[in-house]
Amino acid sequence: MKVVVYTDGGADPNPGYGGWAAVLRYDGHEKVLTGSAAQTTNNRMELQAAQAALAALKRGCEVTLYTDSQYVRQGITQWIAGWARGGWLRRGKPIPNRDLWESLWAETQRHTIEWQWVRGHAGDPLNERVDRLAREARLAITPRQERAVVTHRLYLRASVKGNPGPGGWGVVAETAQGTRQYSGSEPATTNNRMELLAAVEGLRETPAGAAVAVVTTSDYVFQGATRWIKGWRGRGWTKKDGKPVGHADLWRQLDALQSSRRVHWESAKGRQGDLPAGLVDAARCAAAARDLA
Numbered sequence: 001m002k003v004v005v006y007t008d009g010g011a012d013p014n015p016g017y018g019g020w021a022a023v024l025r026y027d028g029h030e031k032v033l034t035g036s037a038a039q040t041t042n043n044r045m046e047l048q049a050a051q052a053a054l055a056a057l058k059r060g061c062e063v064t065l066y067t068d069s070q071y072v073r074q075g076i077t078q079w080i081a082g083w084a085r086g087g088w089l090r091r092g093k094p095i096p097n098r099d100l101w102e103s104l105w106a107e108t109q110r111h112t113i114e115w116q117w118v119r120g121h122a123g124d125p126l127n128e129r130v131d132r133l134a135r136e137a138r139l140a141i142t143p144r145q146e147r148a149v150v151t152h153r154l155y156l157r158a159s160v161k162g163n164p165g166p167g168g169w170g171v172v173a174e175t176a177q178g179t180r181q182y183s184g185s186e187p188a189t190t191n192n193r194m195e196l197l198a199a200v201e202g203l204r205e206t207p208a209g210a211a212v213a214v215v216t217t218s219d220y221v222f223q224g225a226t227r228w229i230k231g232w233r234g235r236g237w238t239k240k241d242g243k244p245v246g247h248a249d250l251w252r253q254l255d256a257l258q259s260s261r262r263v264h265w266e267s268a269k270g271r272q273g274d275l276p277a278g279l280v281d282a283a284r285c286a287a288a289a290r291d292l293a
Contacts, residue, residue, distance in 0.1 A: 001026055005053045005065040007072075008120075008130035009045025012138060012213075014266050019137030020045040021130040022053035031056065034137040045134065046072050047100040054107035063113045068120035068127055070275075077115050080105055119277050121174075150264070151175060152212045154202040155278030156221070158194030159286040166293035167191065169198035170285025172278040173205060179278075180205075183285040185293035194286070195221045196250045203257040211262040215279060222267040229255055 009020035018040035024031040033052050037045070046069040054063070067073055080101060088095045088102075095101065118127050153174040160167035167189040173180045184201065186194070195218035206212050216222055232239070233255060237248040245251055268279060 002062045005063055006126040006130045007049035007053055007067050008134045009049045010042050010134055011040050011045055015041045017138050017142045018045040019134045020049035021133030022049050023126055023130055024053055034133050036137045036141045038141060043071050044097055047097055047104055051104040051107055060110050063111045065113055066116045066118045068118050073115045073117045150211045150213045152206045152210050154214045155282045156198040156202055156216045157279060157282035157286045158191050158198055159290045160191045160194055164188055164190050166290055167194045168286045168289030169194040170282040171198050171202040172282045181285050183289040185289040187293045192220045193247050196247055200250050200253045208260040213264045215266045215268055217268045219269050222265055226265050
């Protein structure tokens with residue numbers, strides 16, 4: 001039997017409340033699967049969706065499985081055999097989500113599978129559908145007081161030659177009205193400054209009062225915005241050792257912008273091969289701006 005499968009999953013915040021979904025089509029029939037978890041990650045939900053879809057097939061099938069997660073596709077087609085041979089360690093550290101990887105791998109042994117990557121939010125009807133179903137599954141378990149209707153989603157990237165050196169920043173902004181890209185540069189700068197400037201300029205373009213999800217690969221920006229900034233402000237923009245906060249001019253601007261918006265930060269640090277399309281496009285903008293600096 002030939003089966004077409006679309007899967008998706010996600011968490012908000014990441015980690016946090018999550019949902020997953022799968023749509024299976026075969027012989028004129030359709031099966032829809034969804035699920036959720038209260039404390040999970042984007043990657044776990046993506047894996048859960050694929051595992052559940054394959055487990056739902058009662059006998060061996062020829063499967064074409066579409067996912068917008070490079071983490072899932074590359075993991076199962078390129079990395080997993082090496083992980084198993086290496087005792088589920090990578091550079092001496094345990095492979096994250098081993099339980100789901102092992103379960104998914106077991107399911108793949110029963111089928112002949114063609115793994116296809118599809119770009120998320122690019123107009124593929126079934127990809128858009130499983131995205132919506134996964135989101136609905138997540139919202140179903142999210143307490144009402146924690147639900148923020150995100151009206152703007154910002155993807156931030158920076159690119160610097162030399163660090164310090166010529167650098168650029170890029171922002172991809174998604175709203176219900178469409179997607180915008182904008183960028184800027186400085187002739188002599190650092191990666192941290194460009195990452196932070198992307199956050200400032202991105203938020204500046206959103207209206208006061210908006211619910212904004214901000215996605216960054218920069219741990220410096222993520223930790224600063226979510227953990228350190230309150231202490232810096234309380235100490236007059238100095239660190240615990242009394243030294244001035246680096247890039248205080250930009251941190252002050254970011255603090256003011258956050259105070260007038262509902263900002264939810266998402267870290268994409270370490271998500272090799274599984275970056276959202278918005279981050280990939282933002283990186284291109286940053287590199288192009290850097291080359292013009």
